Amino acid sequence: MILLDDVTLTYPDGDARVTAVDRVTLEGRPGIVTGITGPSGSGKSSLLALAATLIRPDSGRVIVAGTDATRLSASGATALRRDRIGIVFQQPQLLPALTAREQVRVMAELGGSGRRERRSMVRSRVDELLDAVGLGAVADRRPAHLSGGQRQRVAIARALAHEPRVLLVDEPTSALDSARGTEIMALLSRLTRERETATLLVTHDLVHAHALDEMVEVVDGRAALVTSRTR
Amino acid sequence: MYVAWRDLRFARGRFALIGAVVALITLLVGFLSGLTGGLAAQNVSGVLALPGDRLVLHPVDGASATFADSTIEADTVAAWRAAPGVDTVTPVGITQTRAEGPGASTAVALFGLDAGTAFAAPRRDDEVDLSAGAAKALGAAVGDDVSIAGSSYRVAAIGGDEWYSHTPVVALSTAAWTTLAQRVGGTGQPTVLAVTGSPAWDSVAADTGTTASTPLASLTALSTFRSEIGSLALMIAMLFGVSALVVGAFFTVWTMQRSADIAVLKALGASTPALVRDALGQASVVLILGVGVGIGLTALLGAVAGGTLPFVLSPLTTLAPAAVMIALGLLGAAVSLRTVTSSDPLTALGSTR
Numbered sequence: 001m002i003l004l005d006d007v008t009l010t011y012p013d014g015d016a017r018v019t020a021v022d023r024v025t026l027e028g029r030p031g032i033v034t035g036i037t038g039p040s041g042s043g044k045s046s047l048l049a050l051a052a053t054l055i056r057p058d059s060g061r062v063i064v065a066g067t068d069a070t071r072l073s074a075s076g077a078t079a080l081r082r083d084r085i086g087i088v089f090q091q092p093q094l095l096p097a098l099t100a101r102e103q104v105r106v107m108a109e110l111g112g113s114g115r116r117e118r119r120s121m122v123r124s125r126v127d128e129l130l131d132a133v134g135l136g137a138v139a140d141r142r143p144a145h146l147s148g149g150q151r152q153r154v155a156i157a158r159a160l161a162h163e164p165r166v167l168l169v170d171e172p173t174s175a176l177d178s179a180r181g182t183e184i185m186a187l188l189s190r191l192t193r194e195r196e197t198a199t200l201l202v203t204h205d206l207v208h209a210h211a212l213d214e215m216v217e218v219v220d221g222r223a224a225l226v227t228s229r230t231r
Numbered sequence: 232m233y234v235a236w237r238d239l240r241f242a243r244g245r246f247a248l249i250g251a252v253v254a255l256i257t258l259l260v261g262f263l264s265g266l267t268g269g270l271a272a273q274n275v276s277g278v279l280a281l282p283g284d285r286l287v288l289h290p291v292d293g294a295s296a297t298f299a300d301s302t303i304e305a306d307t308v309a310a311w312r313a314a315p316g317v318d319t320v321t322p323v324g325i326t327q328t329r330a331e332g333p334g335a336s337t338a339v340a341l342f343g344l345d346a347g348t349a350f351a352a353p354r355r356d357d358e359v360d361l362s363a364g365a366a367k368a369l370g371a372a373v374g375d376d377v378s379i380a381g382s383s384y385r386v387a388a389i390g391g392d393e394w395y396s397h398t399p400v401v402a403l404s405t406a407a408w409t410t411l412a413q414r415v416g417g418t419g420q421p422t423v424l425a426v427t428g429s430p431a432w433d434s435v436a437a438d439t440g441t442t443a444s445t446p447l448a449s450l451t452a453l454s455t456f457r458s459e460i461g462s463l464a465l466m467i468a469m470l471f472g473v474s475a476l477v478v479g480a481f482f483t484v485w486t487m488q489r490s491a492d493i494a495v496l497k498a499l500g501a502s503t504p505a506l507v508r509d510a511l512g513q514a515s516v517v518l519i520l521g522v523g524v525g526i527g528l529t530a531l532l533g534a535v536a537g538g539t540l541p542f543v544l545s546p547l548t549t550l551a552p553a554a555v556m557i558a559l560g561l562l563g564a565a566v567s568l569r570t571v572t573s574s575d576p577l578t579a580l581g582s583t584r
């Protein structure tokens with residue numbers, strides 16, 4: 001569903017270049033949560049940015065739902081994100097003017113082709129998704145009137161609104177206490193199974209490792225499969 | 232416009248503030264435009280009503296031709312009449328003096344020309360046609376007598392609203408005007424020729440030492456019109472500039488404050504054209520509402536002030552400045568689009584907003 005195939009990413013650092021991701025191959029499959037762990041600065045976020053088509057690798061391929069994202073233009077990559085990828089950011093990154101329901105519905109209002117179909121699909125799923133993340137009762141509240149955990153749940157519902165094939169999650173528990181972190185990880189695990197998304201989840205918090213189906217450790221830009229208990 | 236509408240609702244205080252500023256600037260522009268139109272009409276409506284395709288003036292001593300100095304000799308009139316392509320030549324004398332009516336006395340502009348043209352003039356030498364402004368100022372009605380420079384004239388008709396250099400027009404026959412003009416110190420020769428037809432204008436003008444301009448272009452020969460309208464037009468232009476700057480500054484700051492939201496939307500897959508539509512749509516809503524309120528207030532105040540001030544309420548003084556305000560406001564708002572187009576979705580990852 002998503003394949004990072006032998007990707008390398010370097011950043012300029014003065015006159016030299018720093019290798020952030022070094023020939024990594026990583027696959028995310030439907031219904032599986034693949035955790036990406038590693039120390040700070042190891043390249044976890046760079047891997048997620050590559051998977052999200054937000055940056056282009058120096059070499060290698062990023063295949064999302066059968067499409068080679070590295071061959072797409074910037075607008076093509078944007079369209080791929082809009083249609084195939086859901087992203088949950090480290091902080092919920094909700095828009096302050098929108099209620100919880102509108103945060104989810106905004107996925108139907110991002111422009112591009114196929115707007116009408118997407119609008120119809122997203123609108124029909126909004127309430128079901130908010131119920132699925134346990135927020136049906138607070139759907140009309142704005143972010144300022146939601147708790148940290150509720151905001152993160154809204155972000156998850158938003159990321160799933162357009163039925164993405166790939167779900168990318170960046171440190172979803174970093175701003176939550178342990179109990180709420182556990183709830184969010186369990187929710188992500190359940191939704192991944194139910195909606196058959198290929199989920200890549202960056203975390204440095206191994207307390208929640210039990211919610212991961214596979215775990216890849218990244219050290220100095222290189223990745224290695226640590227555990228797999230694929231169903 | 233999905234996010235734009237919700238932003239407008241969420242930050243309604245801020246948008247109401249900028250809308251009020253736009254409305255006030257529109258009110259200023261609209262009021263100045265109406266006043267400019269009114270003053271212009273009081274300056275030149277008599278000239279614009281003259282029955283000619285071109286107005287011929289005679290410059291004095293090589294200077295630019297002006298209505299104040301121009302005098303047309305009889306041989307010049309004859310030369311224009313004889314020129315090929317000329318259909319009609321109407322000599323018009325213009326001078327300003329005071330007139331006394333049954334109700335009051337006032338300064339008037341005397342237009343002397345023969346009857347039978349589109350410009351209403353009496354057929355008899357002892358009659359005058361008053362413009363509506365002159366009739367009102369003199370308190371005169373048809374059949375009343377008015378006194379001008381010692382002679383009495385019966386009011387034959389009250390016509391349109393012609394003015395010349397802020398004085399209402401009184402029309403007389405050519406003979407009556409010549410007598411009066413000489414009595415108040417003039418030569419009695421006509422000031423301007425109203426010419427119709429399609430002669431070789433420049434060639435005939437050069438041969439006769441005159442200038443032939445369209446009625447509109449000839450207005451620059453009225454020095455009061457030039458300076459008055461020039462000052463007001465400059466003020467209007469400056470207000471247009473201020474409006475574009477204010478709107479541009481507001482939306483630039485507003486969009487910069489939203490730059491993190493824009494990065495998130497881009498990361499989620501929002502296309503740049505959709506975000507640009509959102510931003511310009513939002514600016515359009517604020518501008519249309521602000522300008523609408525401003526023009527509404529202008530119309531209201533104009534209707535009230537129209538009785539005491541020279542104020543013209545017309546599409547040219549309301550809708551035209553409104554359209555320019557919206558266009559310039561959008562131009563100002565377009566400056567903020569740089570933030571939209573240059574926002575990097577990568578910043579949404581790892582941001583701790």
